[in-house]
Amino acid sequence: MYGNHRFVWCTLLAGAVALSGCNSILLGKQYDFPPSGAPSATIRLxxxxxxxxxAMSFNEKGCYAGHTPLPxxxxxxxxxxxxxKKLVLTYERVIGGKQCQIHFSFTPQDGATYTLKTxxxxxxxxxFLPIFNYDQSYCGIGLIKKVGDLESIEPIQQLRIxxxxxxxxxxxK
Incomplete structure (x- = not known):
């Protein structure tokens, strides 16, 4: 009987941890956001x-280590x-069962605001026959960099896994 209670308590504890926002266990290594007052840029979508x-995270060998959904x-x-330093992001949008997923990177500049356009x-x-016509779907992204009053298109590097x-x-690349 004691063993059953231990199983129930362990299950409840695991559920509480999962529901408490402690998701770094499932998402792997989290992205290191800059601390308050440190040089930073802003990304927005x-x-x-x-x-x-x-935002993707990598280990010291450059291997994927985890991801962090941006707030x-x-x-x-x-x-x-x-x-x-190079920032690797994954943009994803799902509409009506169709998925657009793009992995890309760029190097942010201090004080800049980057607006992602999709x-x-x-x-x-x-x-082959007229009844087999279909629509081929595509998606794309662009990045607008703003520093002060100056806006420019920021080059990005589209990536594959x-x-x-x-x-x-x-x-x-």
């Missing part, structure tokens, strides 16, 4: 239904980000 933006407030996903479109394709070993995934 319009917060629409089905949209997420996550949102009202109409925007917006947060300070570290500057001077779009999606379809291109009709002809099938490459398995490089049994336990190592890397984001590469």
């Amino acid at each position: 319009e917060n629409t239904r089905g949209t997420s933006l996550e 949102y407030s009202g109409d925007f996903i917006e947060t300070p980000i570290a500057v001077g 779009d999606s479109w379809s291109d009709p394709k002809t099938g 490459k398995p490089t070993g049994l336990a190592c995934l890397m984001f590469v």
